[in-house]
Amino acid sequence: MGSPNVGKSVIFNYLTGGRVQVANYPGTTVEVARGKMIWAGVSLEIVDTPGIYSLLPITAEEQVTRRLLWTEKPALTVHVVDAKNLERMLPLSFQILEAGLPMLLTLNMMDEARRLGLSFNVSALERALGVEVILAASIRGEGLPELRERVIKYVAGL
Ligand SMILES: Nc1nc2c(ncn2[C@@H]2O[C@H](COP(=O)(O)OP(=O)(O)O)[C@@H](O)[C@H]2O)c(=O)[nH]1
Numbered sequence: 459m460g461s462p463n464v465g466k467s468v469i470f471n472y473l474t475g476g477r478v479q480v481a482n483y484p485g486t487t488v489e490v491a492r493g494k495m496i497w498a499g500v501s502l503e504i505v506d507t508p509g510i511y512s513l514l515p516i517t518a519e520e521q522v523t524r525r526l527l528w529t530e531k532p533a534l535t536v537h538v539v540d541a542k543n544l545e546r547m548l549p550l551s552f553q554i555l556e557a558g559l560p561m562l563l564t565l566n567m568m569d570e571a572r573r574l575g576l577s578f579n580v581s582a583l584e585r586a587l588g589v590e591v592i593l594a595a596s597i598r599g600e601g602l603p604e605l606r607e608r609v610i611k612y613v614a615g616l
């Protein structure tokens with residue numbers, strides 16, 4: 459989950475290998491893509507949620523994502539953010555944590571962030587937030603094998 463245009467679908471496609479089904483969320487025109495990730499003998503359903511700015515539902519996308527989270531109770535939410543705009547994106551991280559959802563934070567677009575001279579102290583962020591943090595440049599595949607491992611480890615305890 460995360461804001462629009464942060465790379466959620468690129469990551470979703472990597473995890474699912476493109477074995478996906480796209481359907482309107484019941485009663486809405488908002489599309490939700492679902493796929494299966496099969497790795498290390500574990501099979502997980504992955505959901506590419508509509509882009510949202512807040513868990514307080516204003517847009518149809520926010521209403522759908524909120525309903526999805528509440529009804530399907532994910533084993534783990536992967537909050538994908540644009541590393542270039544971490545400050546603007548952290549409030550949604552806090553909302554996810556306050557909602558009691560298990561979360562893994564992925565700072566994506568690290569290729570662009572590095573070009574801007576940005577760097578991140580991952581362990582300080584992990585300590586401050588109390589969640590695991592991954593750096594990724596998903597368009598180049600960077601960080602995605604690690605993300606997959608962490609997801610499996612978290613969900614299946616492997
Ligand atoms: N430079 C760069 N572009 C990315 C990265 N990840 C995604 N993109 C691009 O960002 C745009 C939005 O990606 P998408 O996965 O559709 O975002 P979504 O709206 O969150 O699902 C696309 O043009 C992607 O190719 C990344 O790590 N680096």
Ligand SMILES: [Mg+2]
Pocket residue numbers: 466467506
């Ligand atoms: Mg998308």
